[in-house]
Amino acid sequence: MELAVELGEGFADDEVTVLVDGQEEWHRTGVTTNYSVGIADVARISGEPGALVEVRVRDLAGRREVGEDARLRADIDVSGKKLALGAASQGDIF
Amino acid sequence: MTAIEPNAALQGSTSLDLEPRTSPADAESSLGTQTGREADPSGPSFGSATVADRYASDLTTADLLGQTDGTAQREALAPGAPAAAPIPLPFRTTSGRYRSQAVGFQLELRIDVDGRRPLRRLSGDYFNISGGTVSYFGSWTVDAVTVTTNATHVKIVGTARTTWTTTFTVATVTVPRTPIFQPAGPATIRWSTPSGAIGATYVCGWEAGAFRTVELEQDCESSVTPFAQYNTGALPSGGPARTLSIGTAYAEAGVQMVDTGGANIISTPSNHVWNNASLHHAMEAHFSRRQERPQFKVWLLHAQRHEFTTATSTLLGIMFDQQGLQRQGCATFYERIAGNSPVNQRRQLYTNVHELGHCLNLFHSFHKNRMDPPMPNRPGSLSWMNYPSMYDPGGGAPAGDGPFWAAFPFQFDDLELAHLRHGFRNNVIMGGNPFGKGAASQEGEEFAALLSDTTGLKLRISQAAGDMPVLGTPVVLEIDLTVERPQQVHTREQLHPKFGFVQVAINRPRGDVVVHEPTVRHCAEPDLLACDSGTRLPISAYIGYDATVGQVFEDPGTYRIRAVYAAPNGSLVVSNTATIRVAAPRSTQDDRAADLLLNNQTGMAFALQGTDSPYLVQGTDALRTVADEYREHPGAVYARFALGMNAARSFSTVEPDGSVHVREPDLGRADSLLWDAINMSREDGGLDDLTVYQAGAYLAEAHAKAGDTDGAHGVRAEIRQLAQSKNAPESVVHSLDE
Numbered sequence: 099m100e101l102a103v104e105l106g107e108g109f110a111d112d113e114v115t116v117l118v119d120g121q122e123e124w125h126r127t128g129v130t131t132n133y134s135v136g137i138a139d140v141a142r143i144s145g146e147p148g149a150l151v152e153v154r155v156r157d158l159a160g161r162r163e164v165g166e167d168a169r170l171r172a173d174i175d176v177s178g179k180k181l182a183l184g185a186a187s188q189g190d191i192f
Numbered sequence: 193m194t195a196i197e198p199n200a201a202l203q204g205s206t207s208l209d210l211e212p213r214t215s216p217a218d219a220e221s222s223l224g225t226q227t228g229r230e231a232d233p234s235g236p237s238f239g240s241a242t243v244a245d246r247y248a249s250d251l252t253t254a255d256l257l258g259q260t261d262g263t264a265q266r267e268a269l270a271p272g273a274p275a276a277a278p279i280p281l282p283f284r285t286t287s288g289r290y291r292s293q294a295v296g297f298q299l300e301l302r303i304d305v306d307g308r309r310p311l312r313r314l315s316g317d318y319f320n321i322s323g324g325t326v327s328y329f330g331s332w333t334v335d336a337v338t339v340t341t342n343a344t345h346v347k348i349v350g351t352a353r354t355t356w357t358t359t360f361t362v363a364t365v366t367v368p369r370t371p372i373f374q375p376a377g378p379a380t381i382r383w384s385t386p387s388g389a390i391g392a393t394y395v396c397g398w399e400a401g402a403f404r405t406v407e408l409e410q411d412c413e414s415s416v417t418p419f420a421q422y423n424t425g426a427l428p429s430g431g432p433a434r435t436l437s438i439g440t441a442y443a444e445a446g447v448q449m450v451d452t453g454g455a456n457i458i459s460t461p462s463n464h465v466w467n468n469a470s471l472h473h474a475m476e477a478h479f480s481r482r483q484e485r486p487q488f489k490v491w492l493l494h495a496q497r498h499e500f501t502t503a504t505s506t507l508l509g510i511m512f513d514q515q516g517l518q519r520q521g522c523a524t525f526y527e528r529i530a531g532n533s534p535v536n537q538r539r540q541l542y543t544n545v546h547e548l549g550h551c552l553n554l555f556h557s558f559h560k561n562r563m564d565p566p567m568p569n570r571p572g573s574l575s576w577m578n579y580p581s582m583y584d585p586g587g588g589a590p591a592g593d594g595p596f597w598a599a600f601p602f603q604f605d606d607l608e609l610a611h612l613r614h615g616f617r618n619n620v621i622m623g624g625n626p627f628g629k630g631a632a633s634q635e636g637e638e639f640a641a642l643l644s645d646t647t648g649l650k651l652r653i654s655q656a657a658g659d660m661p662v663l664g665t666p667v668v669l670e671i672d673l674t675v676e677r678p679q680q681v682h683t684r685e686q687l688h689p690k691f692g693f694v695q696v697a698i699n700r701p702r703g704d705v706v707v708h709e710p711t712v713r714h715c716a717e718p719d720l721l722a723c724d725s726g727t728r729l730p731i732s733a734y735i736g737y738d739a740t741v742g743q744v745f746e747d748p749g750t751y752r753i754r755a756v757y758a759a760p761n762g763s764l765v766v767s768n769t770a771t772i773r774v775a776a777p778r779s780t781q782d783d784r785a786a787d788l789l790l791n792n793q794t795g796m797a798f799a800l801q802g803t804d805s806p807y808l809v810q811g812t813d814a815l816r817t818v819a820d821e822y823r824e825h826p827g828a829v830y831a832r833f834a835l836g837m838n839a840a841r842s843f844s845t846v847e848p849d850g851s852v853h854v855r856e857p858d859l860g861r862a863d864s865l866l867w868d869a870i871n872m873s874r875e876d877g878g879l880d881d882l883t884v885y886q887a888g889a890y891l892a893e894a895h896a897k898a899g900d901t902d903g904a905h906g907v908r909a910e911i912r913q914l915a916q917s918k919n920a921p922e923s924v925v926h927s928l929d930e
């Protein structure tokens with residue numbers, strides 16, 4: 099199925115790679131959070147439930163097994179030292 | 193020093209009498225002074241004869257005489273009318289935008305003391321007028337004013353923060369009070385130094401009730417009916433019922449949105465989906481007033497759908513312009529909020545005002561900690577810039593959509609209002625600073641107070657030594673965390689910015705903000721300490737040299753500094769704003785010493801507390817020269833400190849052949865330099881106390897390592913005694929124990 103991995107807060111001119119089961123599926127440079135929506139980019143990849151999605155940026159990595167939810171979200175915390183990859187929240191963004 | 197800056201008066205000029213004038217003759221006599229000053233083209237511009245003439249009648253209206261405070265009387269408007277029962281008329285509000293004449297420096301003055309949601313602030317922008325060219329010079333803001341009102345005048349006094357260097361920081365503004373049906377009188381602002389020396393005076397004619405005017409150009413995708421207006425009484429809310437459009441919502445904030453009309457209809461295929469690149473392209477094609485320079489002009493596209501919309505989340509709006517000169521355009525997406533239902537109309541209003549707020553450099557209430565410099569988040573803010581679903585007033589009070597809308601009065605919060613009305617121009621204007629930079633740097637003390645209440649922690653910062661360091665003197669910041677409620681915090685050592693738990697931001701007189709990046713980063717696991725209430729953890733940190741910008745304090749002028757501490761429980765503790773005024777060199781000696789100390793290698797050598805590195809020879813030489821030949825300069829004692837610290841330890845150099853050369857500690861030299869530095873600092877002047885204790889502890893450690901136990905003991909005892917005699921906090925004295 100198609101997965102949308104939202105690259106959320108804390109990205110600043112970053113090089114980001116998204117892998118599925120160790121295979122590079124998405125790669126982009128210059129990824130920067132737009133704080134008017136709290137999103138830097140949306141990586142659209144395909145992956146079936148049970149597959150392992152990994153987001154790599156700087157020396158950080160976040161991993162998560164694909165469940166029923168087609169949307170994941172990656173945020174880097176304020177210290178810049180932690181990457182959290184979890185289910186994306188639902189609702190409006192603006 | 194005759195600085196060409198707008199707040200200074202020319203040397204030798206007499207001051208303009210600012211007391212309220214009561215006769216035309218007085219007004220004219222002061223004109224003579226102003227015209228005389230204008231003779232010097234390098235001097236600041238003052239309100240010219242024509243401006244003052246125009247307002248002379250307002251200044252002197254005899255018809256204002258005899259009125260009672262707070263009201264004018266009708267006969268004031270019709271001097272010849274029969275004096276029947278006088279009907280009191282209210283005065284005009286003083287708040288609004290004023291402008292001096294376009295000669296030399298032109299001042300746009302914003303007065304905010306009455307009217308809707310007065311913030312009791314002043315602010316202004318200076319423009320340099322040269323021939324037909326108008327260029328922005330700088331901005332200033334007074335965060336708190338004292339207002340006194342008498343029968344004829346309003347007088348407003350306060351101290352300004354400025355984007356340029358000036359000692360004339362005290363603003364005194366007088367505005368005549370006029371009845372509401374009369375033209376507004378001019379505002380006269382006189383600058384002076386805190387000690388009372390008089391600077392420049394500007395007479396500014398009234399321009400508008402709004403603090404700022406923004407030109408709004410709106411275009412519309414063919415399938416969309418753009419939002420027009422919403423009656424806030426249609427659904428329950430937290431404010432009075434009124435009809436709001438984008439324009440009136442901003443007018444309530446004091447920002448005039450002038451719709452430039454002529455909306456283009458942008459034809460797109462059905463099911464067209466926008467992305468940020470196509471939005472930017474559309475802006476370039478359709479925003480007719482766009483230019484590659486900062487201007488108060490903004491483009492808003494009413495569109496259908498953005499690619500960030502997914503099955504479970506809808507993108508309702510975006511400030512997409514985050515490349516080049518940013519914040520010039522935004523868009524609202526109607527796919528899920530179209531139509532006339534009150535809920536959707538309310539949502540359209542909210543989104544449109546919100547996106548334009550981003551263009552004015554406002555961040556979400558829950559993203560304020562992501563700004564540069566960061567601020568605490570305000571999830572409980574009833575503001576256009578929050579997300580209703582994220583609303584959380586705290587304390588267990590109801591959160592989320594329902595409670596938000598029930599309480600939302602359709603407005604910005606006070607700090608956002610202060611930014612919109614009084615933020616430095618480049619922090620607000622479209623195409624100015626990048627999105628998020630300087631988005632709230634002007635907000636200070638109120639936050640420190642707010643935060644300490646909830647976290648039980650208080651962070652105070654201050655300049656560690658001296659009042660007004662002369663240019664080149666290493667700037668050391670004292671960072672002092674006080675625990676007010678028992679809890680775990682980082683150890684005193686880890687509060688040094690090099691560990692990253694405390695971050696320091698410096699607002700420089702040239703107008704930029706440096707988020708301090710120490711040259712040496714220590715990546716350490718947090719070392720936590722359980723503290724009782726009342727524990728004080730002070731540490732000193734040299735912040736004069738930065739990994740990104742190099743020398744930080746390289747201009748004379750006023751620097752405003754704030755720090756944020758990321759506490760172990762995740763809360764951010766924001767410090768007070770410390771002000772450091774760097775004085776210009778007073779002599780040729782000072783000049784030369786400043787040159788040596790402001791060299792980047794010297795800054796680096798100092799940050800390392802001395803070094804033998806062959807790559808920093810020039811910096812080390814400069815430290816030696818300052819220590820030996822410029823003993824009178826306040827930087828000399830710091831140079832001795834750095835050289836002494838380096839002498840107290842060994843230094844390893846890798847030779848070209850791969851062998852390692854170790855220079856052993858030179859205790860004799862370390863003793864001589866460090867004791868010199870310590871002794872020069874016992875009274876006023878010299879090193880700050882914390883640095884003195886650090887030097888002593890380091891020296892004692894060096895003696896101990898060399899096997900000189902007695903020497904180590906002696907040094908430690910003496911420094912400990914010194915610390916006790918200076919009432920150093922327990923945590924500091926304790927650190928000097930054997």
Ligand SMILES: [Zn+2]
Nearest residue numbers: 133134135192
């Ligand atoms: Zn937003």
